[in-house]
Each structure stands twice: as C-alpha cells, then as structure tokens.
Amino acid sequence: MIWQQLQSIAGSYPLALRGLGMTVVLSLISLVLGTLLGFGLGILRTGGNRLISGAIGAWVDLIRGTPFLVQIFLIFFILPELGIELDAFTAGIIALTNLAACFICEIVVAGIRSVPTGQVEAALASGLSRWQRMRQVVLPQAMRIVLPPLVGQYVLLIKDSSVVSAIGLTDLTRVGWLVVQRVPNGLLVFFLVGLGYFIVCYPLIMLARRLEQRMGAAHGEVQL
Amino acid sequence: MTKTGMIEFRGVNKWFGTLNVLRDITLSVEPREVVVVCGPSGSGKSTLIRCINGLETIRDGDLTVDGQRLGDPATNMTRLRTEIGFVFQSFNLYPHKTALENVTLAPIHVRKIPRAEAEEAGRELLAKVGLADKVNAYPAQLSGGQQQRVAIARCLGMRPKIMLFDEPTSALDPEMISEVLDVMVAVAEEGMTMMVVTHEMGFARKVAQRVVFMDAGAIVESGTPDEFFSNPKTDRSRAFLSKILRH
Ligand SMILES: Nc1ncnc2c1ncn2[C@@H]1O[C@H](COP(=O)(O)OP(=O)(O)O)[C@@H](O)[C@H]1O
Ligand SMILES: [Mg+2]
Numbered sequence: 369m370i371w372q373q374l375q376s377i378a379g380s381y382p383l384a385l386r387g388l389g390m391t392v393v394l395s396l397i398s399l400v401l402g403t404l405l406g407f408g409l410g411i412l413r414t415g416g417n418r419l420i421s422g423a424i425g426a427w428v429d430l431i432r433g434t435p436f437l438v439q440i441f442l443i444f445f446i447l448p449e450l451g452i453e454l455d456a457f458t459a460g461i462i463a464l465t466n467l468a469a470c471f472i473c474e475i476v477v478a479g480i481r482s483v484p485t486g487q488v489e490a491a492l493a494s495g496l497s498r499w500q501r502m503r504q505v506v507l508p509q510a511m512r513i514v515l516p517p518l519v520g521q522y523v524l525l526i527k528d529s530s531v532v533s534a535i536g537l538t539d540l541t542r543v544g545w546l547v548v549q550r551v552p553n554g555l556l557v558f559f560l561v562g563l564g565y566f567i568v569c570y571p572l573i574m575l576a577r578r579l580e581q582r583m584g585a586a587h588g589e590v591q592l
Numbered sequence: 593m594t595k596t597g598m599i600e601f602r603g604v605n606k607w608f609g610t611l612n613v614l615r616d617i618t619l620s621v622e623p624r625e626v627v628v629v630c631g632p633s634g635s636g637k638s639t640l641i642r643c644i645n646g647l648e649t650i651r652d653g654d655l656t657v658d659g660q661r662l663g664d665p666a667t668n669m670t671r672l673r674t675e676i677g678f679v680f681q682s683f684n685l686y687p688h689k690t691a692l693e694n695v696t697l698a699p700i701h702v703r704k705i706p707r708a709e710a711e712e713a714g715r716e717l718l719a720k721v722g723l724a725d726k727v728n729a730y731p732a733q734l735s736g737g738q739q740q741r742v743a744i745a746r747c748l749g750m751r752p753k754i755m756l757f758d759e760p761t762s763a764l765d766p767e768m769i770s771e772v773l774d775v776m777v778a779v780a781e782e783g784m785t786m787m788v789v790t791h792e793m794g795f796a797r798k799v800a801q802r803v804v805f806m807d808a809g810a811i812v813e814s815g816t817p818d819e820f821f822s823n824p825k826t827d828r829s830r831a832f833l834s835k836i837l838r839h
Binding site: 484486487489490491492493494495496497500504505508509 | 645647670671673674676677678680682684685686687688697698701702746747750
C-alpha cells in the first residue's frame with residue numbers, strides 16, 4: 369500500500385516542484401529585501417535620532433510580539449479594506465520581508481553595539497563622516513557578530529514562509545495539503561514536505577555553524 | 593582683540609551630570625608649542641584634550657581651535673577634526689585593517705587623495721616611525737609599542753596642524769615606552785603644535801615649552817618643565833610629583 373501511495377505521490381512531482389520553487393522564490397526575495405531593509409533599520413536605530421530610533425524599536429517589538437499568521441492575515445485581508453489591493457504573492461513577500469527585516473534589525477543593532485566606542489572615536493577624530501564611519505569602521509567589525517545569527521535567521525525565514533500557504537499561495541506546505549487529499553497518508557506526505565524544507569535549510573545551517581566557529585576564532589585573534 | 597593661539601580656552605566649564613570636570617579653564621597654546629598636561633587620575637586631563645576635537649562638548653566658556661570657535665554653527669567640526677590628530681591611550685587601531693590601511697583610510701576617504709599616492713605616503717610614514725617591515729601586518733600581530741607608532745603615523749597621514757596625545761605610553765610595557773616617545777620627540781621637533789597628557793618627565797623636559805598641572809578639574813599650576821619639576825609651587829603639585837617620582 370505504501371508502495372502505491374509513493375507512486376501516487378511521485379506522480380504529483382511537478383506540483384511538488386512548483387511548491388518547492390514557490391517556497392524558494394518567496395524566501396529568496398524576502399531574504400534579500402529583508403536583509404537590505406534590516407540593515408537600514410539597524411543603522412537608523414543606532415543613529416542619533418531618538419524619534420526614529422524609538423519608532424523603529426516600537427515597530428520591531430510589535431512584529432516580534434505578534435504571530436506571523438496574524439500579520440499575514442492583516443496584510444492580506446485588511447489592507448484591501450483600506451483600498452490597497454494585493455495579490456497573495458505580493459502580500460506574502462511584504463509580510464515575510466517585514467518579519468525578516470525586524471529580526472535582522474535586532475541582529476544588526478547588537479553587532480553595531482558590540483564595536484568598542486574607541487573605534488568610533490578614532491574614526492571620528494580622523495574626520496570620517498557618519499556614513500564613512502559606518503561603512504569603513506563599524507560595519508566590517510560588526511559583521512563578525514552579525515553573520516552567524518543572520519544566516520540562522522535565513523533558516524527561520526524559510527520555515528516561516530510555510531505560513532503563506534494560509535492565504536492560498538501554492539508553496540511546499542500547501543502542496544502537502546493538496547496531495548494529502550488524494551493520498552490519505554498524512555504522515556508520509558508531510559514527512560516528504562519536511563524533507564523538502566530540510567534540504568533547502570540544511571546547507572544554511574551548516575554555513576551558520578561554520579561561520580560561528582570561524583568568527584569565534586577570529587574574535588580571539590583581534591583582541592588587543 | 594588679542595592675538596589668539598592655536599588652541600585657546602577661555603573660561604571653559606564642563607559638567608558630567610553634577611560633576612564639574614573642567615573648572616574655569618583658561619589656557620592658550622601657541623603654534624608649534626608643546627604643552628604637557630599632568631595631574632592625578634580623574635583630574636580631567638583626558639576631558640580637557642577631548643574637548644579640543646569635539647569628542648566632548650563644553651557647557652560654557654569659549655574654546656577656539658585654529659581660529660574656529662567650537663559650538664559655533666559656522667564651524668564645521670568634521671573638517672576641523674581633519675586638522676587635529678588624536679592619539680589614544682589604547683591605540684584604537686582598526687583591527688580589520690592592516691597598518692598601511694589604518695594609515696591611508698582617512699587620507700583616501702576624507703582628503704580624497706588617490707590611493708596610490710596615499711599608499712606611497714603611508715609607507716613613508718610607517719618607515720619614519722620605524723615600521724617599514726610591518727606595512728601589511730594587522731594590529732593583532734603588532735606589539736603595543738608598534739601599534740601606538742602606527743596610530744601616530746595614522747594621525748600624521750592627515751598632515752594635521754595639531755596633535756593631541758592622551759597618555760600614549762601608559763598602556764605599554766616599560767621596554768616599549770621609549771620607542772613611542774622617540775617618535776613623539778621627532779614629531780615635536782618638526783614643529784607640530786602638541787598637547788600631551790603624560791607623566792613622562794623625560795619627554796616633558798626634552799621637548800615641552802610648558803607643563804600644565806591639573807587637579808580636580810582646574811589648572812593649578814603652569815610653568816616651564818624646569819620650573820615645574822625642580823620647584824613646584826603648590827602643595828598639590830609637590831604631592832603629585834613625589835608620587836610619580838617614587839615609581
Ligand atoms: N563620560 C563620562 N561620564 C561621566 N563622568 C565621566 C565621563 N568621563 C569622565 N568622567 C569623570 O570625569 C572625571 C575626569 O575624567 P578624565 O578627564 O578622564 O580624567 P583624567 O584623564 O585626568 O584621569 C573623572 O572623575 C571621571 O570619572
Ligand atoms: Mg585620562
């Protein structure tokens with residue numbers, strides 16, 4: 369029986385590939401956008417302006433403190449009420465990008481704060497502008513702290529992307545739901561769905577671990 | 593109007609919360625003059641020189657540097673800082689950049705000097721401080737004395753008008769102190785305007801025109817190194833000198 373079910377599942381491989389593709393595309397786009405936005409927010413958050421910094425802090429707390437499913441429903445069902453029409457894909461990208469940006473913002477802030485004040489003072493004393501100090505002195509040193517959790521965050525993002533199936537996007541998780549209606553073996557189907565996610569995430573998990581080890585070693589080396 | 597010095601404090605006060613760290617400081621440093629600042633720990637020496645390049649801001653009084661009044665909206669602090677080198681007690685070299693990159697960063701990005709030219713000048717400066725063979729070394733691969741010499745070269749790379757030193761040798765092992773002081777003497781002899789927070793009396797006697805003694809945020813005594821070291825006028829400076837002499 370398992371054999372028949374496997375054959376039946378194998379028959380839906382074009383659908384599975386489409387689902388995997390959707391998951392990868394969604395994750396990749398929001399990962400890139402979320403990283404850019406997250407760095408921007410993190411830099412602004414540590415900048416001098418209290419109002420901007422406070423507003424970003426409040427937004428990040430709000431997003432971190434509410435379920436992603438609720439956020440995605442708000443974007444998909446509430447925004448159209450306000451006259452902003454969104455297709456499911458765009459809504460998914462917006463929700464995921466926002467989520468990623470908020471978590472990455474916190475990671476970037478921690479990285480920036482880990483750079484000793486003496487470094488900023490040295491850069492300041494030699495006349496570097498605000499952006500030059502960030503670009504040349506602070507960010508390169510912050511990256512040591514930022515990189516391992518950043519890659520870890522990508523893994524979380526890929527997994528969180530499964531929530532977009534709730535607004536009807538045919539990603540890997542939704543393909544699971546569709547297939548299970550034909551092949552009544554939830555355990556088997558979702559085992560394979562899980563395997564799909566794992567295959568995408570595992571290289572990143574390994575990368576995060578490698579980075580952590582490398583950065584750890586480098587950290588000891590650069591101590592004054 | 594009276595002639596203004598390169599660095600001119602007039603009635604400067606500064607507070608950290610309720611602590612009056614600088615009390616009514618009036619002090620003028622002429623071009624090419626070398627002034628040594630000494631005094632007990634916590635007396636406000638670092639704060640005094642950090643005000644000059646705006647790492648600290650003053651609350652009242654006037655502070656004029658190279659003819660520009662600090663805190664004046666017309667004064668471009670970032671520009672003014674390019675004229676002022678600052679050497680830190682803890683070096684503060686950029687750990688992710690080589691010695692040469694440390695020296696060329698500001699000339700390339702702030703002075704907009706072409707990279708090749710900046711690197712040429714950087715190599716020369718590193719050779720001048722005795723580190724021709726360490727051009728490509730990272731700070732972590734250098735001793736404290738070598739790092740501090742790179743830090744001095746980094747300042748010189750901007751061709752500043754003024755150099756400020758905040759206890760440049762007090763984080764160093766004793767055997768490395770003289771290699772740094774020798775470089776500072778060479779800089780002084782080339783006519784740099786300098787304010788140096790240090791307790792190195794040999795350095796003060798050799799190049800300083802004036803020693804300023806601070807205590808509890810105020811300038812208590814000021815005179816030539818000879819006057820100050822052989823004939824201190826106040827009880828507090830006598831007590832301070834007897835302490836550092838015992839070491
Ligand atoms: N950022 C700061 N905030 C509050 N107090 C400070 C700060 N920096 C220095 N102080 C205090 O100001 C006084 C003078 O400090 P400082 O200028 O570093 O003295 P010195 O360099 O002579 O040892 C000390 O009592 C110190 O604790
Ligand atoms: Mg000090």
